Amino acid sequence: MDTSSSLFARAKQVLPGGVNSPVRAYRAVGLTPRFIARADGAYIWDVDDHKYIDYVCSWGPMILGHNHPVIRQAVEKAIVDGLSFGAPTEREVEIAELMTRMVPNIEMVRMVNSGTEAVMSALRLARGATGRDKIIKFEGCYHGHSDCMLVKAGSSAMDGGCPNSAGVPVGTAKDTLTAQYNDLESVQRLFDENPNEIACIIVEPVAANMGVVGPQPGFLEGLRRICDKNGALLIFDEVITGFRLAKGGAQSYFHVRADLVTFGKIIGGGMPVGAYCGSRALMEHIAPCGSVYQAGTLAGNPVAMAAGLAQLTYLNEHPEVYTEIEQKANTLAHGMRQAAAEAGAGVQINQVGSLVAPFFTPDCVASFAGANRSDLKKYAAYFGLMLERGIYLAPAQFEAMFLSFAHTQQDIEETIAKAKTVFGILYP
Numbered sequence: 001m002d003t004s005s006s007l008f009a010r011a012k013q014v015l016p017g018g019v020n021s022p023v024r025a026y027r028a029v030g031l032t033p034r035f036i037a038r039a040d041g042a043y044i045w046d047v048d049d050h051k052y053i054d055y056v057c058s059w060g061p062m063i064l065g066h067n068h069p070v071i072r073q074a075v076e077k078a079i080v081d082g083l084s085f086g087a088p089t090e091r092e093v094e095i096a097e098l099m100t101r102m103v104p105n106i107e108m109v110r111m112v113n114s115g116t117e118a119v120m121s122a123l124r125l126a127r128g129a130t131g132r133d134k135i136i137k138f139e140g141c142y143h144g145h146s147d148c149m150l151v152k153a154g155s156s157a158m159d160g161g162c163p164n165s166a167g168v169p170v171g172t173a174k175d176t177l178t179a180q181y182n183d184l185e186s187v188q189r190l191f192d193e194n195p196n197e198i199a200c201i202i203v204e205p206v207a208a209n210m211g212v213v214g215p216q217p218g219f220l221e222g223l224r225r226i227c228d229k230n231g232a233l234l235i236f237d238e239v240i241t242g243f244r245l246a247k248g249g250a251q252s253y254f255h256v257r258a259d260l261v262t263f264g265k266i267i268g269g270g271m272p273v274g275a276y277c278g279s280r281a282l283m284e285h286i287a288p289c290g291s292v293y294q295a296g297t298l299a300g301n302p303v304a305m306a307a308g309l310a311q312l313t314y315l316n317e318h319p320e321v322y323t324e325i326e327q328k329a330n331t332l333a334h335g336m337r338q339a340a341a342e343a344g345a346g347v348q349i350n351q352v353g354s355l356v357a358p359f360f361t362p363d364c365v366a367s368f369a370g371a372n373r374s375d376l377k378k379y380a381a382y383f384g385l386m387l388e389r390g391i392y393l394a395p396a397q398f399e400a401m402f403l404s405f406a407h408t409q410q411d412i413e414e415t416i417a418k419a420k421t422v423f424g425i426l427y428p
C-alpha cells in the first residue's frame, strides 16, 4: 500500500487539493495529510500503520467509537436486502419516530444526505413559512456550504481565508445578515434595521466551528425572546451538538426551544445522513404536503438508516454514554489546563459537554473575536508535535476535539501527558 505522501501526490492529480473536503488537506498546519487505512474504537491507523488516539471521530459521528459492533452488524444485515430503492422503507419511519421521542419540540423529520442539505432545506422552509427573505447567522459559525451560509463562515472556510466564498452571487449573500456570537445587541440591531424582513436566526447552540465557544448564560434564551418578539423562527443547527450534548441535544441541555433543528453526523452512525425537524405545522409546508420543495434520490437510504437507527437506539438505551463522555472531556480539559499552567503556557482550554478546544492565547475565549486572537502558528506546531506522538487532532484551529464512548481513562491520561510535553516545547 502507498504511503500517505505518495498517495497525497497521486490524489492531487485527480482531486482538488488532493481531498474531498478542504480541512483534510492539512493546509492550516502545513503538513502532509495522513491517509487513513482503518479505525477501531478510539483509534485510527494510517496507511503507514501509525496508530493514533482519534479526537476527530470523523468530525463527530463516531460518538460510540469506530467500528462499533452494534452498528456494524446493523449495516451488514441491511446490505443483504439491497442498497437503495428510491422508495419508502420501514426503517425511515422507525428512526423518525425514535428522533421525535428523543428530541423535544419536534413532531416531524425529513431525512437528507448531509448537514449542508439539512441546513439549506431548513432555511428554505423558514423563508417559505414566514414569507420573508432575510436570515441571520453568526460570524465564525459554520452551517455547511450552501451559498447563503458561506458568508463569514467558520470551520475550514476560515483556514483558506475565504469565509466569503467566491461563486456566491451578491444577490444571494445580501439576504444573509451576520451578528456576533454571544452578543444579543448585535442581533437586536439587525431586527431594528430590517423590521418584518427576517425569516430566521440560525445558530450553532455551541459554536464548534471557531474552536469551541459555548453560549454565555442568557444568550440562547435571548435569541428565543427576540425571535418571538419579531415573528422570526429560531433554527438550532445541531449537526454537531445533536445527540451529542444530550439525548435531546442542545434544546434539552440548555432548556431553550428551537422552531427548527438540523442534524447530521451522529444520526448517520458514520454514513451520509442529515435531517431537519420541527413541528407538524411547520414541516407540512414541505412537499409533497406544502409548497416548499425539497427532494433527494438517496434521502432515507436504507443502509444509512440502519447505521443511524442502530446508533440512536444505543444512545437512547444507554444514557450513561452522555455522563461518561462529558466526564472524560472534563478530565481532559482540566488536565490540559494544568499542563499548560505548569508549562507557563498561555493556552485556553474551552470545553462544553464532550467538545474540547485549545486556543493559544492567554486571554479567555468567549467570542469569535476572542478565537481570532489565538496564535494559529502555535496551533499548527502543537498539531504536528501531537501527531508525531500518536494523537490525532483537528488539523485546524477553528474545529473541535470530539470525545467518544470508546476513549479510555488511559487514553485521556496519555493525551494530557503528551500535551504537557508539547506545551513545554512550545513555551520553553
Ligand code: KE4
Pocket: 021, 022, 023, 024, 059, 114, 115, 116, 117, 119, 142, 143, 144, 145, 155, 156, 204, 208, 209, 237, 238, 239, 240, 264, 265, 274, 399
Ligand atoms: P456536512 O454537510 O459536512 O455533513 O455538514 C455541514 C455542517 C453543518 N452544520 C455544522 C454545525 C457543521 O459543523 C457542519 C460540518 N462540520 C464540519 C466540521 N467543522 C465538517 C468537516 C468538513 O467540512 O470536512
